[in-house]
Amino acid sequence: MKKLLSVSLIGLAVAAASSAQARDYDHVRIGVDVPYVPMEYRTAEGDLTGFDIDLGNAMCEQIGVTCEWIEQEWDGIIPGLLSRNYDAVMSSMTINDERRQQVLFSDPYITMPSAWFAASDLDIDEANEETLEGLTIGVQRGTLQDNYVTDNYSSVADISRYSTADDMVLDMDAQRLDIVFLDFPIGQSTLVENDNGDYTIVGEQITQPKEYFGDGFGIAFRQRDEALAEKFNEALATLKEDGTYDEIFARYFGEE
Amino acid sequence: MPDISAWFNDLLSGNLIFTPTTMGYYWTGLVTTTQLVFLSLVIGLVLAVPLAIMRSSRRKWISLPVYVYTYVFRGTPLLVQLYIIYYGVVFFDGIQQSFLWPIFREAFYPALIAFTLNTAAYTTEIFRGAIKSTPKGEIEAARAYGMSQSLMMRRIIIPSAFRRALPAYGNEVIFMLHASAIASVVTLMDLTGAARYVYSRFYTPFEPFLFVALIYLCLTFAILFFFRFLEKKLLAHLKPQTL
Numbered sequence: 040m041k042k043l044l045s046v047s048l049i050g051l052a053v054a055a056a057s058s059a060q061a062r063d064y065d066h067v068r069i070g071v072d073v074p075y076v077p078m079e080y081r082t083a084e085g086d087l088t089g090f091d092i093d094l095g096n097a098m099c100e101q102i103g104v105t106c107e108w109i110e111q112e113w114d115g116i117i118p119g120l121l122s123r124n125y126d127a128v129m130s131s132m133t134i135n136d137e138r139r140q141q142v143l144f145s146d147p148y149i150t151m152p153s154a155w156f157a158a159s160d161l162d163i164d165e166a167n168e169e170t171l172e173g174l175t176i177g178v179q180r181g182t183l184q185d186n187y188v189t190d191n192y193s194s195v196a197d198i199s200r201y202s203t204a205d206d207m208v209l210d211m212d213a214q215r216l217d218i219v220f221l222d223f224p225i226g227q228s229t230l231v232e233n234d235n236g237d238y239t240i241v242g243e244q245i246t247q248p249k250e251y252f253g254d255g256f257g258i259a260f261r262q263r264d265e266a267l268a269e270k271f272n273e274a275l276a277t278l279k280e281d282g283t284y285d286e287i288f289a290r291y292f293g294e295e
Numbered sequence: 296m297p298d299i300s301a302w303f304n305d306l307l308s309g310n311l312i313f314t315p316t317t318m319g320y321y322w323t324g325l326v327t328t329t330q331l332v333f334l335s336l337v338i339g340l341v342l343a344v345p346l347a348i349m350r351s352s353r354r355k356w357i358s359l360p361v362y363v364y365t366y367v368f369r370g371t372p373l374l375v376q377l378y379i380i381y382y383g384v385v386f387f388d389g390i391q392q393s394f395l396w397p398i399f400r401e402a403f404y405p406a407l408i409a410f411t412l413n414t415a416a417y418t419t420e421i422f423r424g425a426i427k428s429t430p431k432g433e434i435e436a437a438r439a440y441g442m443s444q445s446l447m448m449r450r451i452i453i454p455s456a457f458r459r460a461l462p463a464y465g466n467e468v469i470f471m472l473h474a475s476a477i478a479s480v481v482t483l484m485d486l487t488g489a490a491r492y493v494y495s496r497f498y499t500p501f502e503p504f505l506f507v508a509l510i511y512l513c514l515t516f517a518i519l520f521f522f523r524f525l526e527k528k529l530l531a532h533l534k535p536q537t538l
Contacts, residue, residue: 117498118494202480209385212385214391215400
């Protein structure tokens, strides 16, 4: 009896010691900024859906962990990860060097250009220092589009920063904004394909310079969770091979 | 002058968060916050005086509308009022074509309107309380001198009510400064907005928020000092007399 007790005590101690080191996750909490159509949004019934959500759930299933989505506004999404409110961020986050200093990224799972959108009657073909002069530009606070616009055009144009993409679209409809700069598919679905107003893309889709527009979207983890990131990378590779990825892609962006 | 800016650049070199650029944001934020709070307080004060007189009227049809106004604006959160004025106003058809649009297009004026109406409601109630608590003796003395109602209001009630309202009004000014921190939800780059921007760009909550908290503290101190000075001057007659 005594022996049994001491063995189980040692077992407990070992278990406690190993859990103090890098955790082995069986439940992963993922932070997400909603809505960002079609990457992550709620249906009319209130269900969370979108490309990130479907792909994330598929990855979790592949790895064999349960996943929980936690909503967090964009401007606090990295601090929330670092302060352990959740274990990962899968929310259309572009991989770039500035963010690499704070978090660990998975392999990119999709690449997404940015683009300018404006009302059709705004008479410019291309966004540059001359055409943007005196206009009011809308961006989502803390996004790479915000950084790009702030660094390049803050001397010639007014910049309005929003917490959510929704508020920005609302002010676009209200005609408070002349032009907005956001991820191409989000602008396409919330502005161009929406029938509230008459909007169009201005100029080409933008992917350069790399310094701002990075290497595609990745899942962000805390720096020390390398094992977890590795598992997600493996799962992504498997899903790409077995066709699940293409199926989810087609669901939101059509066949390519 | 170049000496000072070189010294300043030197001081800020070697860190990412307190750069000349972010200092520029904080400065813009300070200017916006000060303008917003100062203007809303001045306009609110000007509105509140006649409203407080109406509110203390014995005629229901004069006092009731003011009561409804103060009740609504004191009974709902300032944030909700700001949202309604900023986002709600665009649902009126044709507002974009009307002469009001240059005002409502900017984020500054809707915020100014919301803050002004809010502080005017609180100030009205503060003044009304002070008017109500005018000592009976002063009123009877004024009557005995044969003063008309309006002369009595102007010479006796309002000046003494002002003095009695001063400490409570000082609090309202400080509350207003702190309440102005919500202006950044409608894209205004006020002090809090600047902190939120730096926070989201560099992913560090502590430095920017601590820094603006210090600035708010300094502003609060300045306000406290000003009201301390005013009270000393205007309420000197209430001090215990020493020989």
